[in-house]
Amino acid sequence: VSEQDRIFRNRKDIRYRKPIHEVLSASGRDLQLIDATEALSIMHTGYLRSIIAEKGKRNVPLLRKAVQEDPDDYDSWAYLAEALSAEDNYMEALRTSEKVMEEGLYKAELPQVNTALMTWYTSASSGKTGDPAKYKKQAYELYERYIKAGFSYPDIEFGMGCYLQKIGDTESVVRFFETALQKLEHYKGVDTLKMAGRLDHIYAYLALFYSERQDPQKAVYYCTLSLRVDKYQEPPLSCLLGLLKNDRNTAAAQAYAFLGKIYDTSSLKDKLFILKLSMKAEYQELSEFIRENMSKKELEALNTSAEPSWSERQDTLKKEYPRIPVRNRTDQNFLYLVNELREEKADSLYEKALLKELVDMLREHWEDIVNLYERLDDYRSRQCLYGLLETWMHRENRIISLARDNGLEFWDMDIIPTAEGMTCVEIGKQLAESLNGFIYTYGDSYQKIFCFLEGSKDHTSNSLKETAAKYNNISFIKAAPDSLHLDTLIDEPVHLIRIDVSGSLQSLLEGSMEHIRTEHPKLALCLDCDCNNLWQIPKLLKKWVPEYKFYLRYYGKNMIPDKIILFAV
Numbered sequence: 001v002s003e004q005d006r007i008f009r010n011r012k013d014i015r016y017r018k019p020i021h022e023v024l025s026a027s028g029r030d031l032q033l034i035d036a037t038e039a040l041s042i043m044h045t046g047y048l049r050s051i052i053a054e055k056g057k058r059n060v061p062l063l064r065k066a067v068q069e070d071p072d073d074y075d076s077w078a079y080l081a082e083a084l085s086a087e088d089n090y091m092e093a094l095r096t097s098e099k100v101m102e103e104g105l106y107k108a109e110l111p112q113v114n115t116a117l118m119t120w121y122t123s124a125s126s127g128k129t130g131d132p133a134k135y136k137k138q139a140y141e142l143y144e145r146y147i148k149a150g151f152s153y154p155d156i157e158f159g160m161g162c163y164l165q166k167i168g169d170t171e172s173v174v175r176f177f178e179t180a181l182q183k184l185e186h187y188k189g190v191d192t193l194k195m196a197g198r199l200d201h202i203y204a205y206l207a208l209f210y211s212e213r214q215d216p217q218k219a220v221y222y223c224t225l226s227l228r229v230d231k232y233q234e235p236p237l238s239c240l241l242g243l244l245k246n247d248r249n250t251a252a253a254q255a256y257a258f259l260g261k262i263y264d265t266s267s268l269k270d271k272l273f274i275l276k277l278s279m280k281a282e283y284q285e286l287s288e289f290i291r292e293n294m295s296k297k298e299l300e301a302l303n304t305s306a307e308p309s310w311s312e313r314q315d316t317l318k319k320e321y322p323r324i325p326v327r328n329r330t331d332q333n334f335l336y337l338v339n340e341l342r343e344e345k346a347d348s349l350y351e352k353a354l355l356k357e358l359v360d361m362l363r364e365h366w367e368d369i370v371n372l373y374e375r376l377d378d379y380r381s382r383q384c385l386y387g388l389l390e391t392w393m394h395r396e397n398r399i400i401s402l403a404r405d406n407g408l409e410f411w412d413m414d415i416i417p418t419a420e421g422m423t424c425v426e427i428g429k430q431l432a433e434s435l436n437g438f439i440y441t442y443g444d445s446y447q448k449i450f451c452f453l454e455g456s457k458d459h460t461s462n463s464l465k466e467t468a469a470k471y472n473n474i475s476f477i478k479a480a481p482d483s484l485h486l487d488t489l490i491d492e493p494v495h496l497i498r499i500d501v502s503g504s505l506q507s508l509l510e511g512s513m514e515h516i517r518t519e520h521p522k523l524a525l526c527l528d529c530d531c532n533n534l535w536q537i538p539k540l541l542k543k544w545v546p547e548y549k550f551y552l553r554y555y556g557k558n559m560i561p562d563k564i565i566l567f568a569v
Contacts, residue, residue: 007036059083074104078112081119088430094123101142105149111191114153117146118194121159125166127406128433133167154183158195158202165205174209177202200229204236216243227262231270234277235398241281252289268298275302323374334373334386337393341366349393358392361531368535372550375538378414381552384564385534388554391561392531400554400561408437409555410498410524415567420445422495425486427452427508428526429500432463438498439471448473448492452484485511493519500526505533509540517544523568534564541568 008014063080067073078100084093100108100116108116120142124135143160161176180195181202187193195202203226210219223240227233244255256265256274263270271290278287294302317326317335326332341349341363353359362369369389376382380403387400405412419442426435431451438449451464453476468474477489482504486494494515499508505525515521523541527533538550548568556563 060087072104072107074100074108075112077104078108078116078119082115085119085122088128090123090126090128093119094129097123098142101145105145110151110153113146113151114155114191117142117156118159121163125163132163135163136167136169139163152183153189153191154180154187155194156180157183158198161202170209174206177206200226200233200236203229204233204239207236207239211239211243216247219243224262231262232273237274237277238281241277241283241286245281245283245286252285255286256289256293268301271298272302321370324370328379330379330383330386334382334389335370337386337389338366338370340393352394354392354395358531362389362392365532365535368539372535372538375542375550377549377551381550384552384554388531388534388561388564397561403554404557405553405555408441409563410434410500410526410565411437411441412551412553412567413441415551415553415569416496416522416524418442418445419496422446423448423450423490423492424496425450425452425490425494425498425521427484427497427499427501428481429502432467434498434500435464435467435474439467444471446473449475450490451476452479452481453477481508484508487512487514490515494521495519496522496524498524502528505537506540509537513544516541520545520547523566525566525568527564527566528562534566537566538568 060080060083063076063083066076067080070076077096081093081096081100084090084096097116097120100113101120104116105113121139123129124139125132129135139160143156146156157176157180161173161180164176165173184193184195203222207219207222207226210216210222220240220243223236223243226236227240231237240259241255244250244258250258259265259274263274265271265274271294275287275290278290291299291302313332314326317324317332320339321335324331324335326335341359346359346363349359349363350356369385373382373385376385383399384403387397387403390396390399419438424438424446426438426449431453435449435451438446451474464476468476479489481501486497486508488511494512497512497515499505501508505527509516509525516523525537527537541548541550545568551567551569553565553567554561554563555565
């Protein structure tokens, strides 16, 4: 939450300055501002990945022009670093943010210094700029430089903590997270705080740390704070119940009274949630206490909602979905989510979902989702699809985090074990990174590689030039994705196609239809965060090539899942 000046009279002397992150100003006089925060709220959706991608296409060229015209405009350098990071151009974002911290520390406005340093932490920990651990010394140097300059902003310690968490330095993570929380208590600024949306994560991390270090007082404290942010999180409640269970001085009645400060114990939903987690934690004394103090009506509801046996659940789901072999927990939980889409009212689903629009699409296409699950050829793929549904429907990212791959995007050797003798096609974003990853994985055993770049981009970048100089038969061709037709441009057989574009995936595939139908090339396709692609693209490909097998892999890290890769082989 932050304050912004957004409503003003349309006068010639009131205008925005700067091409990006505009600043409102009046010529020849000071602006008179009125605080309307109690009466008005503005919902800003500009940080959804699909919107960021579109904004990046506009912002990056504008910011490059701004810093070219004024190399000392370090505010624009900071914004450029942030925009590059949003486009996943982490290496350039890293170097650009370093420039702000090294040359513009006292020249940029403080909010932009904060932006630059946070962007540096994000880029260094991304894994796209090499091993994150190699930046540890520099991370501390930049942090010390920031502190010595007299600056203070809670997000900086949070960003440093997240970076250290990425490299596994647990003790230091705790120190920085706790410093960030202390600074947050006294923060009086109006700039948006990234840590504000991650407080449950910070508290839960600290709770687990102190629980493992046998410090129950601090562990209980952080469990409680995490649950006050979101009381229906299972991990912190499980941790808290374990602590209460092991405390010999806390009877079940006292434990339940303590939980009553977080939960509404008159609510059957809250009561059943505590009971369910108590049973999982084998906290028998508390489970029995809750049951003994339930009303007759609540006990009837409890008995009615008692879970059937595993075999009973399997039999029921097999009858409902005869094409899905219900063999394990992933199958079962996926189909439960499908039933939820089919049976629950829309308003109830909206309350739990990441975005209302996602619920509407998922409800409309639940049969397509089941068909995709059936077609996926391994359980890593099925767990990925199940995890995506959990995230979209319940804002629960635990499953998708478990399904996340940390290897090279697109080049999964379980799916594409070799490129020997292949004619390959590369289309879209991060071409240099993908091409280098391909050659690192498969060597020079390929026959030929065609690389297509958008016409506005420089295909002679140093990284691409170096790669082309080392290896033979790599061609670079300028072409806009929305007008690219492989069937027209390439006459010879094609064996592998990688596509990573925004918004034109289906048209690109349609322009490659004859190659796909005739040669059945292996396909590695980034679906990004457009969930419609998740069922539309496999349906289209299955129509053209019934023999295709499908795989899903997930490489993203954002709240709204992105970097979803569909393989057809």
